[in-house]
Amino acid sequence: MRADWDRRARENARYFIATGKESWSDEEFFASGRRTVEETILTDLSNICQGKTPHDMRVLEIGCGAGRVTRALAEQFGEVHAVDVSGEMVAHAREALQSFANAHVYQNNGMDLHVLPDLPFDFAFSFIVFQHIPDHQIVENYLREVHRLLRPGGLFKFQVNGIANRSQGRKLLHRLRKTADTWIGDPFSEEEMRNLAARTGFECRHMAGAGTQYFWLWFFRDV
Numbered sequence: 001m002r003a004d005w006d007r008r009a010r011e012n013a014r015y016f017i018a019t020g021k022e023s024w025s026d027e028e029f030f031a032s033g034r035r036t037v038e039e040t041i042l043t044d045l046s047n048i049c050q051g052k053t054p055h056d057m058r059v060l061e062i063g064c065g066a067g068r069v070t071r072a073l074a075e076q077f078g079e080v081h082a083v084d085v086s087g088e089m090v091a092h093a094r095e096a097l098q099s100f101a102n103a104h105v106y107q108n109n110g111m112d113l114h115v116l117p118d119l120p121f122d123f124a125f126s127f128i129v130f131q132h133i134p135d136h137q138i139v140e141n142y143l144r145e146v147h148r149l150l151r152p153g154g155l156f157k158f159q160v161n162g163i164a165n166r167s168q169g170r171k172l173l174h175r176l177r178k179t180a181d182t183w184i185g186d187p188f189s190e191e192e193m194r195n196l197a198a199r200t201g202f203e204c205r206h207m208a209g210a211g212t213q214y215f216w217l218w219f220f221r222d223v
Helices: 002-017 026-040 042-049 068-076 087-096 136-149 167-177 190-200
Strands: 058-062 079-084 103-107 121-126 150-160 202-208 215-221
Touching: 002 087, 026 042, 026 068, 042 121, 042 150, 058 068, 058 136, 068 079, 068 087, 068 103, 079 087, 087 103, 121 136, 136 150, 136 190, 136 215, 190 202, 190 215
Parallel strands: 058 079, 058 121, 079 103, 121 150
Antiparallel strands: 150 215, 202 215
């Protein structure tokens, strides 16, 4: 995964983070991150904040890429810590966040979050990241790590690939894998996500988009 994402970052970091355009200006790229936050976070503050003020919250982002969403998070929340497996992407993100003293970016190993300081987080978020991870066990390990860092009752809102839940879809996925790199991640079904929540100490309170590329999960840490 690291080699693939380093290569993508060198080729065209912003395109591989947001494939809607091949050439993004700074203004367009970071505006797209704000739209993501507006659509997925600002519309869901009751679940995310649970009575807290956003500026008093510490947020974790998994898979920050070039800092597209990280900047928008830093504009809304008091403190943001973000990780990415790619050193090339981390360099782009740090450049994008130079003026944000409340944002911190780390290169992790693509499997756990031990690179982060041992701090309690109020909210964790991940978007268009797990859909590229080609191994269920890695996703499960990330969930265990988020559970370790998230405060009791806190929310991990994230998205996985749910598009190939049927056997025919899985066969297609495996055929694509023979010629593809880590762009295509393992898919998850609703049942698999419920089981995963139970195994990792979360309550899967909400789901949306099952059977699609944008399968959203609301995992609340046990109290």
